[in-house]
Structure formats: C-alpha cells, structure tokens
Amino acid sequence: MEGYFDGVLDLYYAKMTTEETATTAPVYGAPKVLAKSIEVTITPAYREGKQYASNALTRSKKKIDSYAVKFNGDKIPYAVLKDILGRVEDANGVQAIKGSNQPPKLAVGFACTLDDGTKELWWIFKGEFAEISKTAKTDGEKIEYQTQTIEGVFVRRMNDDALAAVVDTANSAVPVSVESNWFSAVYAIGSTAAPSADDLPIGAVVAVAALPTAGISNTTVYVLTATDGARAAGTMWRRVSDAWAQYGV
Numbered sequence: 001m002e003g004y005f006d007g008v009l010d011l012y013y014a015k016m017t018t019e020e021t022a023t024t025a026p027v028y029g030a031p032k033v034l035a036k037s038i039e040v041t042i043t044p045a046y047r048e049g050k051q052y053a054s055n056a057l058t059r060s061k062k063k064i065d066s067y068a069v070k071f072n073g074d075k076i077p078y079a080v081l082k083d084i085l086g087r088v089e090d091a092n093g094v095q096a097i098k099g100s101n102q103p104p105k106l107a108v109g110f111a112c113t114l115d116d117g118t119k120e121l122w123w124i125f126k127g128e129f130a131e132i133s134k135t136a137k138t139d140g141e142k143i144e145y146q147t148q149t150i151e152g153v154f155v156r157r158m159n160d161d162a163l164a165a166v167v168d169t170a171n172s173a174v175p176v177s178v179e180s181n182w183f184s185a186v187y188a189i190g191s192t193a194a195p196s197a198d199d200l201p202i203g204a205v206v207a208v209a210a211l212p213t214a215g216i217s218n219t220t221v222y223v224l225t226a227t228d229g230a231r232a233a234g235t236m237w238r239r240v241s242d243a244w245a246q247y248g249v
Contacts, residue, residue: 003114003170008037011071012109013084014186016126019105020159026126028107028186034080035073038147040110042124043068064163067124067154069108076132076148084129103128107186108154118170121182125162127154162189211237211244221247 012031020026045066051059082089086101105126112120129152137144156163165187169179178187203219210228218239227233236247 003116003118005112006115007113008040009111011035011037012183014107016105020157022158025159031109031183035076037073039072041070069154070151072147072149074147085131097131109183121167122164123187124154124164126157127152165189
C-alpha cells in the first residue's frame with residue numbers, strides 16, 4: 001500500500017557561488033539548514049498561449065515557468081536571515097533592512113514525509129527570498145508560540161531549463177545513495193549516483209574479528225565478531241570505492 005503525506009522536515013538552502021550562463025551550469029555552496037519546517041507551500045506559475053484559426057482552437061500550450069515558495073518555520077536565525085536576504089550588519093550586530101539590499105540567488109531543498117516511512121525529496125534550483133513577515137502578539141492566558149514566514153520566487157535555470165528536481169524514495173529503482181546524499185549537495189540532474197554498500201551485489205558473507213587489510217573482496221560482506229576500533233561487534237561491512245562502508249543501515 002502506498003504511503004500518504006503526513007509531514008515535512010527541515011528546509012535547506014544552498015547559495016549560488018557562481019550563477020549559470022546559457023552554456024555553463026551554476027556552482028552551489030554547501031547546503032545549510034534554514035530552519036525547522038512548520039509548513040512549506042510551492043505554487044507553480046505557467047506560461048500559456050492559445051492559437052485560433054478557421055474559427056477553432058488549433059493549438060494550446062501551458063508550460064511551467066516558476067515556483068512561488070512560502071516557508072513557515074519555527075525561528076529563522078538572524079545569521080541565516082543576513083545570509084539569505086543580503087542584510088548588512090554593523091559593528092554593533094544590528095542588521096539594516098534596505099531597499100538596496102541584494103539577496104543572493106540560492107536553491108532550496110526539503111523532504112515531505114509519508115506515513116509508510118518513505119520521503120519525497122525536493123531541490124528547487126534558482127531563486128531568492130524577500131523579507132520575512134511576522135506577527136507579534138501579547139502574552140496571555142495560553143502560551144501561543146509565534147513563528148515567521150518567508151516567501152520567494154524561483155525560476156528556471158538558463159543553462160538547462162530546469163526548475164526543480166524531485167524523487168520518491170519508495171521507488172525501488174532509486175539508489176540508496178541518492179537519498180542519503182540528497183542534502184549534502186544540490187542534486188545535479190543527469191548525474192550517476194555513486195553506489196552505496198547496499199546497492200552492490202553480494203558475494204560471500206564472512207565472519208571476522210577485524211576487517212582485513214589485504215585480500216579484500218568487494219563483493220563480500222564482512223561481519224565483525226568483535227569490536228574493531230570504532231566499529232561495533234555484530235555490524236556488517238563491505239569495501240566500496242576503496243573505503244569501508246557499513247552494510248544494512
């Protein structure tokens with residue numbers, strides 16, 4: 001039975017360190033957590049056109065053009081607001097909000113959770129945020145936590161026309177490493193995921209007191225019968241890309 005959406009996890013952002021051109025891809029910095037998510041809304045905008053001829057509709061096109069992204073989080077740290085909104089901070093730590101501030105171009109990523117334990121993972125590739133909206137209320141009989149909302153517009157990249165990337169982890173064809181590395185870097189469309197320990201075929205299963213240093217088979221799963229450094233007894237390991245990777249986690 002397929003899962004149903006039931007939640008959302010942290011929102012990530014990654015600033016463009018070099019913007020794309022018509023012929024070259026952008027370069028992104030390392031993703032960072034923007035804040036803990038309460039609600040994420042993405043609303044598509046379209047380019048549309050219709051052609052009428054001989055008293056009839058002969059052509060109709062509707063193509064996605066951009067996303068409006070609205071994010072409500074628990075609390076966006078001031079350092080993050082400075083980073084994503086282009087605010088200027090003086091020597092006293094006061095941030096200036098000006099019409100001349102230049103928010104950086106960035107990508108945003110997040111995960112929608114499903115009730116069967118799977119996720120729908122997103123990266124939206126190029127946009128910028130505007131200043132936050134917030135409401136301040138008096139303290140009263142009940143504790144009411146007050147949150148912030150930030151909105152931005154995200155557009156298609158020039159080099160590849162890409163607006164976003166999305167993947168359903170319930171799909172058995174998706175390599176394990178795609179999910180595990182999703183927020184390590186902005187996903188590069190068309191890239192080949194490096195195989196994880198669980199993606200590769202298994203040959204033999206061998207019990208060892210310590211992982212071998214010679215005669216290693218890349219298809220063998222090694223089960224530790226004793227603690228080997230930081231590796232606990234009972235864990236399983238195999239060799240992937242000249243490094244030990246834990247199997248079955």
